[in-house]
Amino acid sequence: MSEPILKIENLVVHYETRNGVAEAVNNISFSVQPGETLGLVGETGAGKTTIALTVMGLLPKPAGHIVQGKIELDGEDITRYASRSHRNNVKEDKLFQHIRGEKVGMIFQDPMSALNPVLTVGEQVAEVIRLHNKVSRAEAAKRATEMIELVGIPGTRFNNYPHEFSGGMKQRIIIAMALACNPKLLIADEPTTALDVTIQAQVLELMRGLREKFNTAMLMITHDLGIVAEICDKCAVIYAGEIVEYGSIEHIFNNPKHPYTLALFAALPNLDEDVDRLHSIEGLMADPMDLPTHCTFYDRCHMRCDKCKEIDPKTVEIEPGHLVKCCLFTGDLDEKEAQT
Amino acid sequence: MSNTLLEVKNLKKYYPVPSGTLHAVDDVSFTLNKGETLGIVGESGCGKSTLGKTILRLTNPTSGQVIYGGQDIASIPDREFVKLRPELQMIFQDPMSSLNPRMSVKQQIEEPLLIYKKYPDRAEREKKVLELMDTVGLARRYAEMYPHELDGGRRQRIGIARGLSLEPKLIVCDEPVSALDVLIQAQILNLLMDLQQEKGLTYMFITHDLSVVKHISNNIAVMYLGQIVEQCETKRLFNHTLHPYTKALLSAIPVPSLQKKRERILLKGELTSPINPKNCCRFAPRCIYATEQCFGKAPELKDVGNGHKVACHRVAELNDLSET
Numbered sequence: 088m089s090e091p092i093l094k095i096e097n098l099v100v101h102y103e104t105r106n107g108v109a110e111a112v113n114n115i116s117f118s119v120q121p122g123e124t125l126g127l128v129g130e131t132g133a134g135k136t137t138i139a140l141t142v143m144g145l146l147p148k149p150a151g152h153i154v155q156g157k158i159e160l161d162g163e164d165i166t167r168y169a170s171r172s173h174r175n176n177v178k179e180d181k182l183f184q185h186i187r188g189e190k191v192g193m194i195f196q197d198p199m200s201a202l203n204p205v206l207t208v209g210e211q212v213a214e215v216i217r218l219h220n221k222v223s224r225a226e227a228a229k230r231a232t233e234m235i236e237l238v239g240i241p242g243t244r245f246n247n248y249p250h251e252f253s254g255g256m257k258q259r260i261i262i263a264m265a266l267a268c269n270p271k272l273l274i275a276d277e278p279t280t281a282l283d284v285t286i287q288a289q290v291l292e293l294m295r296g297l298r299e300k301f302n303t304a305m306l307m308i309t310h311d312l313g314i315v316a317e318i319c320d321k322c323a324v325i326y327a328g329e330i331v332e333y334g335s336i337e338h339i340f341n342n343p344k345h346p347y348t349l350a351l352f353a354a355l356p357n358l359d360e361d362v363d364r365l366h367s368i369e370g371l372m373a374d375p376m377d378l379p380t381h382c383t384f385y386d387r388c389h390m391r392c393d394k395c396k397e398i399d400p401k402t403v404e405i406e407p408g409h410l411v412k413c414c415l416f417t418g419d420l421d422e423k424e425a426q427t
Numbered sequence: 428m429s430n431t432l433l434e435v436k437n438l439k440k441y442y443p444v445p446s447g448t449l450h451a452v453d454d455v456s457f458t459l460n461k462g463e464t465l466g467i468v469g470e471s472g473c474g475k476s477t478l479g480k481t482i483l484r485l486t487n488p489t490s491g492q493v494i495y496g497g498q499d500i501a502s503i504p505d506r507e508f509v510k511l512r513p514e515l516q517m518i519f520q521d522p523m524s525s526l527n528p529r530m531s532v533k534q535q536i537e538e539p540l541l542i543y544k545k546y547p548d549r550a551e552r553e554k555k556v557l558e559l560m561d562t563v564g565l566a567r568r569y570a571e572m573y574p575h576e577l578d579g580g581r582r583q584r585i586g587i588a589r590g591l592s593l594e595p596k597l598i599v600c601d602e603p604v605s606a607l608d609v610l611i612q613a614q615i616l617n618l619l620m621d622l623q624q625e626k627g628l629t630y631m632f633i634t635h636d637l638s639v640v641k642h643i644s645n646n647i648a649v650m651y652l653g654q655i656v657e658q659c660e661t662k663r664l665f666n667h668t669l670h671p672y673t674k675a676l677l678s679a680i681p682v683p684s685l686q687k688k689r690e691r692i693l694l695k696g697e698l699t700s701p702i703n704p705k706n707c708c709r710f711a712p713r714c715i716y717a718t719e720q721c722f723g724k725a726p727e728l729k730d731v732g733n734g735h736k737v738a739c740h741r742v743a744e745l746n747d748l749s750e751t
Contacts, residue, residue: 130608131579253697283470283635285694288679292693310608313681340685354613355683356642358665364620365642367613371578 090162091118092190092272092304093142098156100134100141103149109375111137111151113328119272124298124305126315126336128351129325130372135308137328139274142306143193144169144183161190161271188219192265192303196277198257202249208260209235209245215267234263238293255286259293266297273298274306279314291318312351316340324348327373327383330402334409344411346390382414390415432629433459433482433597438491438501440474440481447703451477452488453653456728459597464623464630466644466661468637468676472698474653475633479599482631483515484508495597513543513593520602522582526574533570535585536560539592559588564618580611587618591626599631604639616643637680641665649673652701652709655728659735669737669746672710708740716741 100112112134119125127135140146142158146169153170168183195201203211213231216222222230232242238259240252249257258278265273275294279287295318298305307319315322315336322339324332324347332345343349353366373383382388382395395414402412440452451474459465467475481488484500493501495515500508519525526535536556546552557567563584574582583603590598600619604612620643622628634640640647641661648658649670657670668674675692682688694713708714711721720740728738731748742748 255697284679285675286697288693311681312683316683316685317681351609354609356638358638358641359687364617365613367610367617
C-alpha cells in the first residue's frame, strides 16, 4: 500500500461558543490514498464540513479548535498549522498557505459566494497560479485559459465577471481554480447541491474525467447517497461527529450494517419501486452541545437495547475494510439480546 | 357533479425586462381533481414557482383563466378574492424566510385566524392553535419559541400548520422539502400525505426532485422554460417516458445503488433564455433529436393516448406509441 495523501488520526474538534462547547468532530480517523475518492455522508450538522475546514486550516476563529488528533498531508504533519495556538503567526501562516495551495484544492458548496464579484474569472484562476508558481502574468494567464478550457468553458470568456455566468459554469470555474496547481487532494464540499440535476450530472461527469486525468485523490462531502454511488470508491457515514460506518461502496450499498445507514437508505424516495410511506425515523440528531455518553444514535435507533444506553460502542471491523460502530456488532451483547 | 377542483386555461405570466419580455409562464393549461396531487417538475428558472404564485394570485397573470368553484379567480375583484383566500393556501420552500423572526410559534399559527376573525374567543383560538400544532407533530412546548430556535424540519411544520389553519381545500406546496435532510424530508412527506388522506386536501406540489414527486403525486407535469412539455399519470411518466427532456431529467438523477445503473443522457448546455423566445421548440437547442422542424415551429401539447400529453414534433418517430 502506498503512502496515503491525507491521514487523519483521532481528530477531535470543538467549537467554543458563549452557550457552551459544541463537540463537532469526535475522534475521527480515516485516510485517503492517491487517486482514491472517499465520500463523507451525513445530515446537516453531522460535522462533515468541519472536517474539511480543519484540513484546510479554515476553522472559524476563535471558536473552533483542534482538541486532539493528528492530520498528515502527503506525509507532512500539518496539525500545528491548523490548530489555534499557531494562529496569527504570520510566518507559519504563509508556510501553510504554500503547502495547502499546492497540495489541496477545495470546491465549495455555493459557487455564487466563493467567487470574487469584482475580478474577472480569468484573473481569479490566474491568481492561484501566480501565488504558487514563479511565473509571469502572461504565462499565468495562458495557463489559466488552458484550465478554463479544460473545464468546458470557452477561453474567450476569460475576461467575463462571475455574474455573467450561470451557476453550473461558476462551479466549473471553481473547479478550474481548485485544480490550477495540480493538487494531490481535492476536497469537494457539496459541490453540486446548489445545481439542477441536469447540470449536476454534467459537473459530476467533469469531476470524474479530471480526477482520472490528474490522478487526484478526492474527499467528497455530500448528503446524497446517489452521488456517493456514482463517484466514490469508499464511504464514511458520519453521525454526530463520529464515523458510524466505513467501508468500500460495495460494503455500504450492498451490505449496510449500522442502523443509521439503514435508516438513510430507507428514507430515500425510490424511483424504481412503489412504496406507500417512506420509512423515517423520529427525532433529531443528538445535540453536539450535549452529547450523551452512550451511543449517540440511541434515541432514534429502532434496533436499540438496554445495553446501548450504558456503553459507547467501539468501532469493530466486521469484514476486511468494513468498520461499524454499533453495539450489535461489538460482541457486548449475547445472541439472544441482539435478536430482540 | 364533476370532480374538478381547479382548472387552469392558457395561463400566461410575462414580465417586462430591459431587453424584452420574459415569458415566465407561457400558455399553461391543466385541471386538478379533488383530493389528488399534481406534481410540477422542472429545473430552476422554468417558471414552476411563478405558476404556483400566479394560480394563487400572489401575482396577477398576464392573461388566461384560473377557474375555481365555477368562477375565474384570476379576474374577480380583490375584495371578492379575499373571501376565497382561506381555501387556497401555500407552503413555501424556505421556512426561515417565510416565517416572521419576531413572532413566536404560537403567534405565527394564530395570525391567519386573527386576520380572518375565526375563533374570536381568545381561549378557543389558543385551543385551536395547540390542536394545529398536534396535527403537524409539533410538541406543545415549542409554542412560545421563536423560529431561530428551531431546526428546519420543525420550521417547515410551522409553515404547514399556518397553511392548514384556515382549513383550505387546495395547498400549493412550493419545494417544501428541498431544504431538508433526507430523514426529515421523509417525515414531512409522510405528514403531508397523512393530512391529505385525513382532510381530503388537494395539492399542487412544485419540486425539482423527480423522486419526491413520484412518491407523492397522482399526476405529473414536466415544465421547461414556462411551458408544460409532458403531462400524464405518475406511473405512466416513469414507465413510458416520451419527451426527450423528461428522459434526460430522469437519467440525470444519481441512483443510490450500485446495481441499478441508468444509461445517462447528458444534456448539453443549460436552460436557454426565456426572454423573447422564438417560435420554436424551446428544448431544441439542447435536444439530441432536434431537426429543422423543431427550430422552425413550436410543438403543441398533444394527447397521444390514455391522457398522456407530450409537446414534441418527433414523439411518434422516436417512441413506439402503440406500447403506451
